[in-house]
Amino acid sequence: MRWTSIFVSVVLVLVVVGATLTFHSRFADPPMNVILLTVESLRADRFTASVAPKFFEAAQEAVHFKDHRSIASWTGPNIVSLLTGLSPFAQGVHARGHSIAESLDTPLERLARDGWAVGSVQAFAKTENFQNLGMPVVAGESPERWIARQTLAGKPFFFWYHYLDTHLPYDPEHRFLPSGLQLPAEGEPAFERMQALRQQPALRAGSIVFEAADRPLIDALYAGGIQQFDAWFAVFWKFFTAAGLRDNTILIVTADHGEELLERGNVGHASTTAAGTLFEESVRVPLFIWWPPRLTPMLTERASDHLDVMPTVLEALGQGGQAALPGSTLTGARKSTEWYAVTSKAGFAEAEPEAVKDFIAAVAEEGWKLIVRTKRREVLDARLYNLLTDPQERRDLATDRPDIVGRMLPRLTERLANLAIPDKEPRRTSRGEDQAPPQWVSPARSGTVSWDDLQGHLYLEWAGEAPSYVLEYTAGSGVLSVKGQLTVNGPRKDFGVFSRNYWETWIVPYREVTLRVRGESSKRWSDPLTIKLSK
Numbered sequence: 001m002r003w004t005s006i007f008v009s010v011v012l013v014l015v016v017v018g019a020t021l022t023f024h025s026r027f028a029d030p031p032m033n034v035i036l037l038t039v040e041s042l043r044a045d046r047f048t049a050s051v052a053p054k055f056f057e058a059a060q061e062a063v064h065f066k067d068h069r070s071i072a073s074w075t076g077p078n079i080v081s082l083l084t085g086l087s088p089f090a091q092g093v094h095a096r097g098h099s100i101a102e103s104l105d106t107p108l109e110r111l112a113r114d115g116w117a118v119g120s121v122q123a124f125a126k127t128e129n130f131q132n133l134g135m136p137v138v139a140g141e142s143p144e145r146w147i148a149r150q151t152l153a154g155k156p157f158f159f160w161y162h163y164l165d166t167h168l169p170y171d172p173e174h175r176f177l178p179s180g181l182q183l184p185a186e187g188e189p190a191f192e193r194m195q196a197l198r199q200q201p202a203l204r205a206g207s208i209v210f211e212a213a214d215r216p217l218i219d220a221l222y223a224g225g226i227q228q229f230d231a232w233f234a235v236f237w238k239f240f241t242a243a244g245l246r247d248n249t250i251l252i253v254t255a256d257h258g259e260e261l262l263e264r265g266n267v268g269h270a271s272t273t274a275a276g277t278l279f280e281e282s283v284r285v286p287l288f289i290w291w292p293p294r295l296t297p298m299l300t301e302r303a304s305d306h307l308d309v310m311p312t313v314l315e316a317l318g319q320g321g322q323a324a325l326p327g328s329t330l331t332g333a334r335k336s337t338e339w340y341a342v343t344s345k346a347g348f349a350e351a352e353p354e355a356v357k358d359f360i361a362a363v364a365e366e367g368w369k370l371i372v373r374t375k376r377r378e379v380l381d382a383r384l385y386n387l388l389t390d391p392q393e394r395r396d397l398a399t400d401r402p403d404i405v406g407r408m409l410p411r412l413t414e415r416l417a418n419l420a421i422p423d424k425e426p427r428r429t430s431r432g433e434d435q436a437p438p439q440w441v442s443p444a445r446s447g448t449v450s451w452d453d454l455q456g457h458l459y460l461e462w463a464g465e466a467p468s469y470v471l472e473y474t475a476g477s478g479v480l481s482v483k484g485q486l487t488v489n490g491p492r493k494d495f496g497v498f499s500r501n502y503w504e505t506w507i508v509p510y511r512e513v514t515l516r517v518r519g520e521s522s523k524r525w526s527d528p529l530t531i532k533l534s535k
Contacts, residue, residue, distance in 0.1 A: 032250065032292070033151075033157045033249040034313055036159070037253045039286075040255070041166050041257065041259040043261075045284065046223065047226060047286045054230050062291070064287070064288050065302075068305065070257045070282075071306050072341055073270040073283065073347070074257060075347075076093045079162070080093050083107075084106050084107060085307060085325035086325075088340075090420055096348045097128045097353045097484050099132050100133065107134075107314055107325075114319070116155075118134060118157070118159075119136050119137065120135055121138050123137070123139040123502075125139075128486065140496070147159060151243060158313075162256070164506075168203065169200055171505075172224035176225075176227040177220060178224075181220055184217075190213070197218065201509055202349065203266070203272055205275035215262055218262060222261060246290070253289075254288070254309070255285035260282060263279065264277060270345065270348075271346065271349050276347060277343075277360060278341050278343060278361070278371055279393050280387070287304060287309075289330070297331065303337075305327070306327075307325070307326055308327040308334075309330075311325045315331065338365045339362075340362070342361040344356050348482075353484050357376055359373075360374070361412055363411060370404075370405060370409060371383045377419050383396045383398055384396060435466060436464070436465065437525055438519070440526060441461040441462050443460075449532070449533060451504065456499065459492060462491050464519060466519030466520060467490070467520075468488065468489050469488045470488075471493055472484075474513065503535075511533055512533065514528055514530045515528065
């Protein structure tokens with residue numbers, strides 16, 4: 001949500017709730033809590049004290065890991081790794097609709113069994129990529145209110161919040177842009193390119209040919225989004241400190257992934273360009289941890305990645321021995337000096353999410369980085385870079401240094417051989433073939449829907465005889481187009497409560513969605529339902 005829409009309500013929370021929590025924390029022995037704050041598309045090299053002064057002032061009390069990487073170039077697998085500790089090769093989350101196996105006993109589920117309140121408050125966290133994590137979602141509640149409820153109840157908690165407004169489109173409030181910045185006017189050569197940058201949530205590779213002269217404007221708009229996050233964080237930090245959480249709460253701030261800003265001619269990441277990479281601009285992200293003084297000191301000079309976060313949290317909460325995870329705690333030496341990553345080419349925007357074929361994988365060690373392109377598990381080509389002499393990854397040394405490739409490639413192909421790729425086949429039984437097709441209940445018919453019509457609560461409902469259903473969707477057109485199927489238990493799919501800003505920024509641009517539904521074991525579809533999306 002935009003800064004201007006939350007400022008008043010958050011200040012009220014600070015005044016009323018913050019004082020109460022401060023009193024509570026002084027006269028109780030609070031248990032250890034965890035707040036994981038992830039920031040969308042935030043590059044480490046662009047997140048500096050000059051752009052985010054309020055954050056970096058607060059971060060004087062934090063541990064800053066300056067050599068940190070994500071493990072993919074889109075949101076889903078990175079968040080799953082942060083919340084489970086699972087490797088992207090093992091989790092099977094490569095596109096929209098994918099989730100980890102329901103049978104897994106996750107760290108968050110174990111924490112909940114041991115008394116921690118676990119949760120999030122954003123409706124998008126109810127989508128399939130984040131299912132089976134053990135992360136209940138109270139959609140529509142503010143972070144401050146959720147945290148306040150647990151603290152007043154004296155219950156330890158693990159809370160995840162994802163800041164979204166640094167994602168495309170880059171359209172920060174005007175006050176966060178440099179004074180005197182001149183955006184191109186209608187009719188000028190760069191106008192349409194900048195309009196796309198400021199209005200479209202995805203910019204497919206090749207759909208817009210940016211020019212070198214566009215770079216200062218792109219950089220300014222991207223930096224303005226970071227400055228807007230800085231203002232948001234300043235309010236959150238006031239709440240955090242006023243609530244007395246500093247000594248009993250681990251606060252982690254990182255990003256899901258980085259962002260291309262014309263290094264390869266594109267703007268965005270895998271889900272927005274449909275041409276994902278694992279170059280440094282896509283995977284180098286910040287990691288700051290406010291670490292309560294009573295805990296074991298952290299090792300700040302070591303390299304780290306997203307797999308290290310959950311083992312560190314579990315150790316701090318006294319849960320470190322519950323399960324073996326591939327990452328290393330940030331209070332001890334690394335298990336391995338290598339970093340591994342894998343990403344699907346188009347992430348959330350994969351054209352066929354149940355048949356993902358194109359992947360990019362990488363391994364880095366001792367200044368060398370090997371990036372391979374694969375068709376499923378088969379390596380098609382390999383490129384080698386020396387990050388010490390070529391940090392921009394411009395010169396491919398694979399031919400010059402076959403010894404390095406020969407050392408690194410087998411370890412990467414070993415992981416690719418075990419890459420978890422979902423291959424869903426719809427369950428069918430003869431019993432369901434004669435079921436009547438479902439009938440739409442809400443919406444009952446095709447038409448136009450606005451945020452006001454829904455009051456932010458987005459759900460679909462139908463009448464039918466089956467215990468579970470397949471919901472098929474087709475949305476958008478051209479560069480903004482997605483299609484797929486979801487399995488739904490029962491005759492209702494509740495997507496949760498969305499803010500007006502989320503609706504207008506990331507849903508309305510798809511303009512139209514067509515839906516149909518059938519029993520999971522039936523061939524008989526409902527009538528199609530076409531919904532036009534309106535502000």
